[in-house]
Amino acid sequence: MERGKQAFTLVEKCEIAPKVTRYVVHAPESARARRAGQFVIVRVAEGGERIPLTIADADPEQGTVTLVVQEVGTTTARLARLKQGDALADLVGPLGAATHVDRFGTVVCVGGGIGIAPVHPIAQAMRKAGNRVVGVLAARNKDLLFFRDEMKKACDELRVFTDDGSEGKKGLATDAIRELHAEGKVDLVVAIGPVPMMKFVSKLTQELGIPTQVSLNPVMVDGTGMCGGCRVTVGGKTKFVCVDGPEFDGHLVDFDELTARQAFYREQERHSHNCFLNEVR
Numbered sequence: 001m002e003r004g005k006q007a008f009t010l011v012e013k014c015e016i017a018p019k020v021t022r023y024v025v026h027a028p029e030s031a032r033a034r035r036a037g038q039f040v041i042v043r044v045a046e047g048g049e050r051i052p053l054t055i056a057d058a059d060p061e062q063g064t065v066t067l068v069v070q071e072v073g074t075t076t077a078r079l080a081r082l083k084q085g086d087a088l089a090d091l092v093g094p095l096g097a098a099t100h101v102d103r104f105g106t107v108v109c110v111g112g113g114i115g116i117a118p119v120h121p122i123a124q125a126m127r128k129a130g131n132r133v134v135g136v137l138a139a140r141n142k143d144l145l146f147f148r149d150e151m152k153k154a155c156d157e158l159r160v161f162t163d164d165g166s167e168g169k170k171g172l173a174t175d176a177i178r179e180l181h182a183e184g185k186v187d188l189v190v191a192i193g194p195v196p197m198m199k200f201v202s203k204l205t206q207e208l209g210i211p212t213q214v215s216l217n218p219v220m221v222d223g224t225g226m227c228g229g230c231r232v233t234v235g236g237k238t239k240f241v242c243v244d245g246p247e248f249d250g251h252l253v254d255f256d257e258l259t260a261r262q263a264f265y266r267e268q269e270r271h272s273h274n275c276f277l278n279e280v281r
Helices: 028-033 074-080 113-128 148-154 173-183 195-208 255-262 266-280
Strands: 008-017 020-026 039-043 050-059 064-070 090-095 106-112 132-139 157-162 188-192 212-215 231-234 237-240 247-249
Touching: 020 074, 028 050, 028 064, 028 090, 039 064, 050 090, 050 113, 064 074, 064 113, 074 266, 106 113, 106 173, 106 195, 113 132, 113 148, 113 188, 113 212, 132 148, 132 173, 148 157, 157 173, 173 195, 188 195, 195 212, 195 255, 231 247, 231 255
Parallel strands: 106 132, 106 188, 132 157, 188 212
Antiparallel strands: 008 020, 020 064, 039 050, 039 090, 050 064, 212 247, 231 237
16 A cells, blocks of 8 residues: 655646546556555645546556546545656555456446546456456547556457447447347456446346346545445445445445435535636636
């Protein structure tokens, strides 16, 4: 686990979709220790907010981890204004339980929107374990798609779906699941993306009898199970995403409760973001 007075330098930084940036960060210990599905918590500056970010990729030899971040609030906006060569105040991780990787058979890895990034290392690990991996990229339109080449390399097959049909097939992630199920047996679905997408994918796969794992990203503070801010209900029991997850059985997650909890601080977040934008204009 990395933390403290190390130089978490931004080795690379590039925008890969509107308001979505890929950061390659110097963090040798995290790069060596991380496993698929795990995340880090970063602070952009001293005294700043701590935010969880899934590790999208890592290079142990170069000592770097790759983070893909969508600018949605004050902290991610501050991060987006850093330049290559700047450093994060700190980075702690890897945190969370790693993905359960086994030889399942045919595994469908669905990435919706920003969820494309965290599904990438899972696809890599599942294929390395001997599974046939079918990747599905889903987004509202082609401009919001990224990691096409990375996912092609990680998967045996890649399919693209957009809401408006601007790239790949016109349709939703659920349409991709129906299509693949009709073609043959699917042994496992891993779905990561917006809560509504994961909810409806899980509802469909439950009807089809396909085991499904989802990765949750609720409000989180310490990342070690102490604050309880990231609690969710899974199978009628309270779980902490930071230590029990971030991945859970999608058929057991209370998505309605998760949606409500995600909205608790929406007004405060919007106010903070607007104040920051006014400061930097």
